[in-house]
Amino acid sequence: MSLTSFTYLFFIFGVALLIRYVPRAFHWGILLLSSYYFYYTWNPVLLPVLGAVTLLSFSIPLIQKKTGNKNVLPWVVVLLVPLVYLKWQLWGNTSSPELVYLIGVSFYTFAAISYVVDCNWGLLKPTTHLGQYASFLSFFPNLLAGPIEKFKFLSPQLASLKPLQKHYIEEAILLIMWGWIKKTVVASRITLYTDVAFDSPEISSPMYILGGILLFPAQLYADYTGYFDIAKGSALLLGVRLTNNFDNQIFYLTRRDAWLRWNKTMHAWFRDYFYFPLAKKLKGAKFDQFNKLLTSCLSGVWHGASIGFLSWGFLQWFFGELKVPALFQRYQVLAYTFTYLTGAFATFWFRVSPSNIDVIFSKLSTLSAYNWSIGFDSWPFVKCVLLIILLEVVNRQIKDSLYGYYQQSSPLKQFGILTLFCVLLLSFSLSNDQLFYYFRF
Secondary structure (H helix, E strand, O other): OOOOOOOHHHHHHHHHHHHHOHHHHHHHHHHHHHHHHHHHHOOHHHHHHHHHHHHHHHHHHHHHHHHHHOOHHHHHHHHHHHHEEEEEOOOOOOHHHHHHHHOOOHHHHHHHHHHHHHHHOOOOOOOOOHHHHHHHHHOOHHOOOOOOOOHHHHHHHHHHHOOOOOOHHHHHHHHHHHHHHHHHHHHHHHHHHHHHHHHHHHHHHHHHHHHHHHHHHHHHHHHHHHHHHHHHHHHHOOOOOOOOOOOOOOOOHHHHHHOOOOHHHHHHHHHHHHHHHHHHOOOHHHHHHHHHHHHHHHHHHHHHHHHHHHHHHHHHHHHHHHHOOHHHHOHHHHHHHHHHHHHHHHHHHHOOHHHHHHHHHHHHOOOOOOOOOOOHHHHHHHHHHHHHHHHHHHHHHHHHHHHHHHHHHHHHHHHHHHHHHHHHHHHOOOOOOOOOHHHHH
């Protein structure tokens, strides 16, 4: 069930209406069945994995409470087995459509581990209601690619659902439509360019490949934040507010700033459940950088079992720890440019297939000031750049003002704004068959 289809929109409203008009005692059951059906439409093979992770993570805190055994590490390893096995099966493959086989596994596995560890640390009282816990772990708006929510934050909202509240409906519809535009108008168009550059470098000119490398960070941003806007809007229709996972901008002053504002719940998970425990074992300034490096590399491998993802994690640490030159503090345009370019180099390893690395570097080595334009049609690249600039301007300057204007407008004007969004989608969007990039993780 594509998230950029009207079928999905009908599905959300159907679930919301059903929950709104049935007794509260049945809410968790409706939500659970809806979420499992939604997951079934993506990959029915993974339903037993979701069920097994749910049953195991629900039982572990209760078992530990009954036995008094506080050693949680072996249980965490057991919970990671399905995820590690599936990623190992696709070792080195970063672009195959088969990666949809992994859809959602990383995210609900990490949410399950956070629940188990929080209970073990005494931060959370174990729940005894399997149905409510299962509906938390499988909550369909954030099931496929996050954000990675904690039980103590999301579960109380799910226990008191108030779907289709007027002040939420307005924000939700705008978020979903904005997410659709980000994905189908911006990210999908850039994807047409970058897929050729990364997947068919043998038929691409050196300049075309370089253009693909420069465009990919913006594609990734539009794609993943587009997904999150849809997820956030979907949850709002049910009366649930998800954790803010991104800041709405593409360009940052430092690589570290960009790192901390991207996929916040993932970074918080690695910080809370890996870096902090590691820092307690390896104390002192001499281990600080090692702990950060190990955490960053592990977050890279979490995306996929390949040298490329490991390299991405290393480069995120390396560029994040670089001191910003004083000149950049005086001329911020240099800082923004440097941060984006270092991010492009890091995400190159995030995207590239190992089998194409030699071809890409061989092509790039022939690039010079004398031949850069040979075989290069600049207009597709320029169109992508203009889309990126427009997206950044809207994010920083227009979106909040437009939402405020929408809220204060009459129903007729609100209808006009929604109509404008629909016209943009119908006029400029590409096929909604393209998967969101993070669905493969």
